[in-house]
Amino acid sequence: MNIDYDKTNGLVPAIIQDAITNKVLMLGYMNEASYKKTIDTKLVTFYSRTKQRLWTKGEESGHVLQLVDMKLDCDNDALLIKVNPKGPTCHKGSDTCWDEENEIDYGFISKLESIINKRRSEASQEASYVASLFSEGINKIAQKVGEEAVEVVIEAKDTNDELFLNESADLLFHYLILLQAKGYRLKDIEEVLKSRH
Numbered sequence: 001m002n003i004d005y006d007k008t009n010g011l012v013p014a015i016i017q018d019a020i021t022n023k024v025l026m027l028g029y030m031n032e033a034s035y036k037k038t039i040d041t042k043l044v045t046f047y048s049r050t051k052q053r054l055w056t057k058g059e060e061s062g063h064v065l066q067l068v069d070m071k072l073d074c075d076n077d078a079l080l081i082k083v084n085p086k087g088p089t090c091h092k093g094s095d096t097c098w099d100e101e102n103e104i105d106y107g108f109i110s111k112l113e114s115i116i117n118k119r120r121s122e123a124s125q126e127a128s129y130v131a132s133l134f135s136e137g138i139n140k141i142a143q144k145v146g147e148e149a150v151e152v153v154i155e156a157k158d159t160n161d162e163l164f165l166n167e168s169a170d171l172l173f174h175y176l177i178l179l180q181a182k183g184y185r186l187k188d189i190e191e192v193l194k195s196r197h
Contacts (some may be wrong), residue, residue, distance in 0.1 A: 004076040009163055012077050016089070019068040019082040021104045025089040026097040028057070030079060042067045044083060063087030077129055104187055112173070117182055133177055141181050144174045 003012055011029040011167040018025055030038070030044035031144070034054050037045040044065035048055035058064035065083040072079060085102070088095050095102035104110075117131035133141050148171040179185060 001036075001070070002076055003032070003072060003079070006105065007075075007077045011049075011193055012082050014046065014079040014081060015046075016044065017080060017082050018102055019103055023085070023096060023100065023102045023105075024098070025065075025085060025095070025102065027156055035079075038067055038070075038081075044081060057089075058086065062090075063089065064160050065089070069108060104190070106186060107174075109172075109186060112177055113180070114134050116177055117187065120180065130177060134181065138178075138181050141174070141178050145171070145178050 005012060010031050012031075014028045014030045016025045016028065017023065028044075028046075034045045034047045037054060037056070043056050043058070044052055044067055045056040045122060047053075049123045056064070064086050065081075065139045066086065067081065068084055070079055072091040073082075085095075089102075090097045090099070092099075094100070106113075116130055119128040122128050122131045133144065134170040148167065151167040152164070152171050158164070176186065179189070
């Protein structure tokens with residue numbers, strides 16, 4: 001890599017990102033020596049501005065950052081480093097230096113999983129379609145998934161893309177409900193898929 005250390009007085013910012021969850025974990029600074037040590041050891045090493053020396057993340061706590069990939073930005077003066085963290089990243093004990101949990105986020109799908117969980121626990125079954133499904137039990141929820149799956153198959157053989165997409169959305173929605181009824185989330189299915197990969 002042709003890192004331009006001169007532009008930034010010998011130190012370049014290094015953004016640390018989880019290679020699996022894509023969460024930003026922390027920001028550190030690297031000089032040429034810390035970059036080389038990171039490459040050699042496969043453990044992320046920074047130049048500590050407070051300690052005035054090279055500092056391998058986790059050298060005291062054991063919460064190291066195992067190097068997966070490293071990219072240089074378009075101006076050659078900032079690094080994006082993907083890692084597998086071993087333990088919490090922040091020195092205060094949280095997963096990230098922004099006090100966030102380092103979990104996979106599927107965007108709106110994760111939000112929908114949270115809504116389903118919230119509606120499941122609502123007291124008034126009449127106020128929520130989701131709550132009413134949970135109150136009817138696993139057989140009813142499984143039946144709905146089956147019905148929606150058949151409708152997706154039917155629409156897949158037709159030419160109306162809007163109907164196909166709507167039925168696909170219905171299937172995914174009901175499948176997320178079924179997963180929670182069985183005590184699981186989409187991340188559990190992802191783990192099975194990863195184990196098969």
